[in-house]
Amino acid sequence: MNIKLKLWQKVMVGMALGILFGMFFKPYALSLEPIGTIFMNMIKMVVVPLILFSILNGITNISDANTFGRLGKRAFLLYMSTTMFAVTTGLTLANVFQPGAGLSIALSEQVHSPEQGHALKHLLMNIIPSNPIKAMAEGNTLQIVVFAFFTGFALILIGDKGREVKNFISSCTHLIFKMIHLVIQLTPYGVFAIMSWVIAQYGIDIMLHLSKFIAVVVGALFIQYIFLGVMLLVFGRVNPLPFYKKMSNTQSLALATSSSKATLATAISELRNKVGVSKESASFILPLGAAINMDGTAIYLGICSIFFAQIFGIPLDFYHYVILVMTATIGSIGAAGFPGGSMVMMGMVLSSVGIPLEGIGIIMGIDRLLEMLRTMINITGDCTVTVIVDKMEGTLNEKVYYSKITSE
Template sequence: MKLWQKVILGMIFGLITGYFIKQQELLGNTFIISLGILDKLQIVGSMYTSMLKMIVIPIIFFSILYGITSVEDISSFGRLGSRALILYTISTVFAVCLGIGFGILFEPGVGVHLPSLIGESVKKIEHQTLTNIIVNIIPSNPVQAMANGNTLQVVVFAFFFGVSLVMIGEKGYVARNTISSCAHAVFKMVELVIKITPYGVFAIMSHIVSEYGFKVIFSLGKFVLIVLVAMLVQYIAFWVMFLFFRIDPRPFFRKIIPTQALAFATSSSKATLSTALSEMQKKMGVSKKVSSFVLPLGASTNMSATAIYLGITTVFFSQISGVDLNYSQYGVIIFASTIGSIGAAGFPGGGIVMIGMVLSSVNLPLDGIPLIMGVDRILDMVRTTINITGDCAITLIVDKIEGSLDYKKYNEKIL
């Protein structure tokens, strides 16, 4: 049985178990109460949540370092890379803002307060100005930043460290190899934590339903619907991008369907990459030079749908935590989600882990993350489809800007 199937089963059995415990307690079944099942489930759920917290800082630090040090030479990006990165960044920032906007507008977490899940002692958020946030983003002590879980400071330090290693060339060879080994070890840690997700989801859903009933599930359904609608808007935005650059979008969206189907089935941009490259070159007339550079770059850095997910999820958790965020903190969420969506591209289950990074950036508790694990699989399939569509769309636009797009092949009808 596949992991995502186990997670869904864990969620279903958790709902049933929670409902059963709730009914038995209402009936005054002293035997069930004496077993202390609810307390034991809470312990299992807390242990799983602690494991998620444990890997947040290491995965942020090493995934960013690994991504930067994988570049052999900063200057190799040149004109082509800079154009691609600008478009990818604009697309990602728009996606985060879209996610935050949908979360604020439709309020998926309003009316659902879970004190036992997130803790009554939620850290009071200090409403800092944007200037203070920007100044404090640079760590005076990187080790202390890691110990305190200051994710934005860790991101900044990892970025400077990674760029410095690339700039010293061969002198940083040993360190870069060590970083690669550490990154893969941390990726394996994430994989191991993700493998026990079905049990964590079971324990947490049982506890939530037994204490709060099914109103939480209705809120979760609303959350899923909002995420899907926001991703649909992002999909439409790609169409608008084509029109802005004076490209007929219809051939692209007809020919991208096989790639989208594979992305939906595999939930992996990397697994879809070879098919996407072939389709772009053979059916859409994108030059080999541009597609071979820009598309893999996008698969590693451009996760617009993941950015939407991070934005909505952060607003969702702020609402169920009863915390009001100010404009400065929304700015932090945009920055952290943009970085997080890039970091999430490097390893399986990255979207879930990077939620921890974004929540930490505005001091929101991570305890509610398992709540969305049961619905993450279907959202992951949609996210991957939108992500690879965005990668291909921007690759084609860059090729058009470069003047190397084969319009005859692009407009050619497929049988």
């Protein structure tokens, strides 16, 4: 019988085998460290081009500046608000419950934190790149993101004259996604090597800390889920219960596919037919959200940053938290629309405050399970903002919204 495993199943098998190999074949497991390092370097290799082209591609897909101005302002502000709340929630819970406390992992080399100004003034003065090529070469992620946003907005303004550049960006984005796809396919082997080495080096106790890490992530995602309902009640002035009930099919699909973009068509259909959202809002605001709004991913990036800082013994101050809120928000915007994409964007967030990327391998084995839950929160957030903006525009059909609550 020929059994073909899916990628996430292979990753789980790789993690399990890696744990067993590290426990019972310690000398051999320790020798696998170079393989894990090579895999992590492959992830680091695609971080900068992914940030640049994924953000550029997302912005340039918005071709109508007037439409973006009318509907986009409200949607963008609401999307950024939900994302920043998500990051803050993740950072707060991670600091309160400290999932990485008691687990210490030594670094193979000294890590140098980015220059600290300990002030917002310093941050704002250095966020604009004087040389974008230099920013890319040095991996200055904030400057790369600013350059990408500025370039993308300029392309929107010049309209059809920038068609060839937009086509080039689209082609480059597809190329980068293919490169990442190839790297992601190696994840089971990378996870096996990393987990084998980690267990051999630090013992099985590290797995106990992951259960606490999972609990913190799930708790933060639940808080965000409730917060979205509060937003519907306060800003949309509608009862959130019909929304939750009618979005259950979309949320189930998001859980199964771990992809907001794969769920997009179903979400648009259910918003229009079950919730009463207008065609204009469903066709513009929801795809915009799928491109720039990833609340679950933002929560995850924030918690992972604190978790890794705790296990590596890296102190963080207020300046670092400001950077984390900004980069986790931006990182969630640039997160690629495929399973495992957030693991790549995590490199941007961690490097922005001097946290080494080596810790990513520790959580790779459990990432798929958490990604299913993150995706459900992502698409729920997109749909929530779409409903709120449509209600603000006066185009939400409330008769449809409140219909058949008990029979859905």
